[in-house]
Amino acid sequence: MSSPSSPASTEPLRPYLVIPAGGRGLRMGGGLPKQFRDWGGRPLLRATVEAFLAPGMPPLAGIVLAVPEAHLEEARSWSFGIPCAVTPGGDTRQASVWAALLTLPDQPMAPVMIHDAVRPFPPATPLWEALDALNQYDGVLLGEPSTDTLKRVDAEGRVLRTEPREEFFRAQTPQIARLGTWLHAFHAADEAGFSATDDVALLERLGLAVKLIPSPGSNLKLTTPEDWERTRPR
Numbered sequence: 001m002s003s004p005s006s007p008a009s010t011e012p013l014r015p016y017l018v019i020p021a022g023g024r025g026l027r028m029g030g031g032l033p034k035q036f037r038d039w040g041g042r043p044l045l046r047a048t049v050e051a052f053l054a055p056g057m058p059p060l061a062g063i064v065l066a067v068p069e070a071h072l073e074e075a076r077s078w079s080f081g082i083p084c085a086v087t088p089g090g091d092t093r094q095a096s097v098w099a100a101l102l103t104l105p106d107q108p109m110a111p112v113m114i115h116d117a118v119r120p121f122p123p124a125t126p127l128w129e130a131l132d133a134l135n136q137y138d139g140v141l142l143g144e145p146s147t148d149t150l151k152r153v154d155a156e157g158r159v160l161r162t163e164p165r166e167e168f169f170r171a172q173t174p175q176i177a178r179l180g181t182w183l184h185a186f187h188a189a190d191e192a193g194f195s196a197t198d199d200v201a202l203l204e205r206l207g208l209a210v211k212l213i214p215s216p217g218s219n220l221k222l223t224t225p226e227d228w229e230r231t232r233p234r
Contacts, residue, residue, distance in 0.1 A: 016104055022066050122174065137210060171200075
């Protein structure tokens with residue numbers, strides 16, 4: 001990907017958007033990965049990217065998509081009006097993210113937002129807040145406050161105690177850090193053989209400071225056929 005022109009000294013660096021989309025979407029059923037299924041006349045992955053280009057969203061420096069080999073040509077045919085690179089995804093989500101990060105220009109201080117391919121409703125206001133928080137924290141993520149009573153149980157399902165729900169959030173994306181921070185964390189995780197279910201966990205294991213920004217439940221990840229039917233454009 002070509003590097004964008006240098007921003008004015010009074011302007012913050014524009015973020016890059018990285019979307020790992022190499023998964024097979026097995027929980028959705030069918031043979032086509034869900035991120036490439038039709039979503040209101042366009043593939044869901046494309047709709048997710050275009051949601052970040054809507055009015056009111058933070059302007060992007062560029063985009064990197066990590067997709068299955070079979071969908072490289074399709075993804076490379078899309079045009080978004082800003083630089084977009086498409087790279088083969090890895091065997092895991094973590095590997096796909098790392099491959100995408102290595103595709104970005106050498107700008108260690110540039111913010112990089114890592115986002116789920118099948119989360120097509122990113123909220124503008126929490127996202128602006130998250131990018132601003134990056135001036136004080138090593139990493140930032142969006143998260144939905146828990147509204148349920150939470151029970152901790154043992155291996156047999158016996159309740160041990162009730163947890164204070166105000167201390168618990170459902171992790172969402174984007175998850176954000178500067179490019180140099182992400183590369184360090186992913187390299188360290190690879191050397192240690194460490195894997196995680198979300199990206200900021202790689203920062204947490206290094207003792208880095210991560211901030212959570214509350215985000216609405218509408219920033220939904222489409223996981224099941226019920227999710228798809230309830231939210232798809234009509």
